[in-house]
Amino acid sequence: MRKSIVAGNWKMNGSRSLVNEFFTLMDGVNKQAVEVVICPPACFISDFQGVDFALGGQTMSELDNGAHTGDISAEMLLELGCRYVIVGHSERREDHGETNDMVAAKAAKALAAGLTPIICVGESLQTREAGELESFIAAQLDALTATLSASQLAQAVIAYEPIWAIGTGKTASPEQAQQVHAFIRSHLAAFDSNAAASLPLLYGGSVNSANAQELFAQTDIDGGLIGGASLKVDEFRKVCQAAG
Numbered sequence: 001m002r003k004s005i006v007a008g009n010w011k012m013n014g015s016r017s018l019v020n021e022f023f024t025l026m027d028g029v030n031k032q033a034v035e036v037v038i039c040p041p042a043c044f045i046s047d048f049q050g051v052d053f054a055l056g057g058q059t060m061s062e063l064d065n066g067a068h069t070g071d072i073s074a075e076m077l078l079e080l081g082c083r084y085v086i087v088g089h090s091e092r093r094e095d096h097g098e099t100n101d102m103v104a105a106k107a108a109k110a111l112a113a114g115l116t117p118i119i120c121v122g123e124s125l126q127t128r129e130a131g132e133l134e135s136f137i138a139a140q141l142d143a144l145t146a147t148l149s150a151s152q153l154a155q156a157v158i159a160y161e162p163i164w165a166i167g168t169g170k171t172a173s174p175e176q177a178q179q180v181h182a183f184i185r186s187h188l189a190a191f192d193s194n195a196a197a198s199l200p201l202l203y204g205g206s207v208n209s210a211n212a213q214e215l216f217a218q219t220d221i222d223g224g225l226i227g228g229a230s231l232k233v234d235e236f237r238k239v240c241q242a243a244g
């Protein structure tokens with residue numbers, strides 16, 4: 001039985017007063033049934049001390065330390081109380097030129113340090129319309145399997161986020177999302193069938209309280225990576241309840 005996970009990615013949003021609103025997030029959420037994670041901007045992570053959900057970084061360096069202005073290391077995230085870290089979000093790939101190999105290196109570093117990476121993959125509309133969806137995602141996954149061992153992969157989480165559905169209000173239909181999730185699982189099975197069967201696959205892209213239940217009910221969808229809807233505590237609570 002795979003773990004259900006709902007992770008909220010605040011991106012470059014939020015404030016200390018928003019953090020305070022989230023201390024009631026888990027009221028009415030079944031903690032046994034769903035693992036809830038909040039990934040706020042790094043400067044707010046320590047303000048969440050004492051919450052009853054998990055915390056994650058939005059990115060991290062593949063390096064240990066040194067002269068890398070603005071970067072944050074796995075050890076630093078751990079010291080702030082994080083258990084998760086998002087790596088390879090399409091916004092990081094686009095804004096900061098993160099390549100498939102860099103994303104794989106970050107995932108490997110996170111796992112070695114004891115963080116669970118939520119590794120993002122997903123295609124643009126142009127790639128989908130060109131009929132290259134599967135080869136594009138396969139290349140993203142192949143970089144991971146070239147770097148991670150099967151046992152490392154089994155400890156990771158993968159989030160499928162079609163770029164055209166992020167922040168656009170255009171959600172992939174449950175069938176479209178399920179189809180890609182099944183592809184991801186079968187592609188990874190060629191590398192290691194146990195890891196492929198056990199790792200949680202999250203869907204991200206305009207998930208909200210109205211569409212979460214149907215998406216999360218799909219066979220290969222084990223929860224979500226939520227952007228906009230994770231910024232309102234009542235709305236995000238409903239999304240978490242839909243997974244548990």
Ligand SMILES: O=C[C@H](O)COP(=O)(O)O
Binds near residue numbers: 165166168169226
């Ligand atoms: O990390 C979260 C995703 O990019 C989804 O964002 P969204 O829910 O605002 O579409």
